[in-house]
Amino acid sequence: MLRNELAVTLRIMGIRWRGQMAYRASFWMQVVSNFIINTAEVLALFAMFYRFDDLGGWTLAEVAFLHGISMITFSIADTIVVGLNAVPNQIRMGEFDRVLIRPMSSWLQSVVSEVSLRHLGQFSQGLIVFIYAVSNLSIEWSLAKVGVVAMMVIVGFALFSALFTVEAILSFWTVNGVEAVNAFTYGGSTLARFPLHVLERWMRFLFLWMVPVGFVSYYPTLYVLGKEDPLGNPAWFMFLGPLFVLLFCLLIAWGWGQAIRRYRSTGS
């Protein structure tokens, strides 16, 4: 049953992708403009390193590595899981009922209600930055390290998906937009581009332990780059990322169930 639901999910996503790409000119314009918008931040990074030689002991290439991973991960989530942003509006317009009539998970249906291909602009930019970083670093690559990079992307994607879901969940209770969550999604992805130890203590706490953004990228990156953690935490911290994100996702899954339960109890 679940396998069929996932197959249908992919099918719907495919249809939406093709639909958006059908408008060729519009598609390319959006991707390019998204690319350009993200250039500003990358340029800011380079500008910073023009001024300073290093950031808390991190070179430009090393920070760029973090940037690349973060941009890639976030843009994938922003492309695929963006349908969740439409949930508040669907509820307001009374269009959420039809979701409950169908033999398919309400969450999956919400996810595929939209795709946003323009974030491929950010994705390509992230890829470029990542390649720049890797080609300027002398990383001793191993199968394990490649695996860790893949893990970062997958776990990061899961985390951002969960965060997008939070906003949708909250919209079942409040009428107004829950813009505060954006501080964690967009804010979190921005912060994840910088080595954690340069952040203030409270920020580190927030983004390491509360919303495990830091665990997803910082510690695995330390491992890949072969750096020591100035905060003194052991190397196996990098495996806490997947664990924490898994727990977080389970929590959010429960939250979604509660939201649906409330909707079916109060009708709106």
Add this chain to the structure above:
Amino acid sequence: MTDTMISAQKLIKTFPIKKHHAGALGALRGLVDRTPDEQFTAVDNISFEIERGEMVGYIGPNGAGKSTTIKMLTGILVPSSGEATVAGITPWENRKQLARQIGVVFGQRTQLWWDLALIDSLDLLRHMYQVPEKRFRENLDHARELLDLDDFLRTPVRQLSLGQRMRGDLAAALLHDPPILYLDEPTIGLDIVAKARMREFLSALNRDRQVTILLTTHDLADIEHLCKRIIVIDHGQVMYDGGLDALRGRFGGKRHITVDFEQEPDDAIMTLHNGQISVVERTGPRVRIAFDRTAITAPELLARAGRYGSVRDMSIEEPQIEEVIRQMYEGARV
């Protein structure tokens, strides 16, 4: 042998009413107000049983609780108390399992994907409901023929006219051969021809495929054409559950006819008054007459009225649901 497809047992649904605080400080007061919310009972102890193959009209004025009942029977809403069984399943407990047994057409909202072509929506639903390829082809061809879909099969749903969209929704609802069909205002906004076609389609569906249909509508003509049994609800309670003829005979008998004469008719027209006929209004050449249609037909009445003047034009008012129900109130609860 009973084959009950839909069974509602003492369903109750209450909603908390959000209190509204007026004035500049209203929002703030609302935040600190700890008194319990008032409850609004939308559905108040509703019970009924529908057998396989029945086509039942579910009618009532706006706000009567029709939509709320349907939402509970489709698994969208969880009742405050009471039970229900649809195709052997408790709707709110097994939403996804139930979904495969029911087809739903909401007159006001589409089930189709807004930006996709109709055929793409249907194809998606085929995969979602896991309809075998062959069966899908058969149902699709059947729907294409009976509902005349070929003209707009490739058109995006957002570009369809209301009538086309309703036909598309109907085809979509039946793709997976559900034994039960819920229709919420299916003919709303349709022109006469489209209405007739839809009624014919539903009639055939019920007759040939034994599909159990629960139909919510404001249109008494829909009911008259399609349903032998109706359930009337008002203020969340069942007012009447039985044959249409019996109801019509008891409550829907009173009709109004407006007759326009060439000139003001003879005063003797007032002698039309009797137990079944009454002259309600007279303004110059126009006369409005109420009559009991079980006692006299409209043409007969017209013929009689014609004795008092030369008739130029006439129109008959259909009894509205609200009127029937109001008359029900005036009589005893059935």
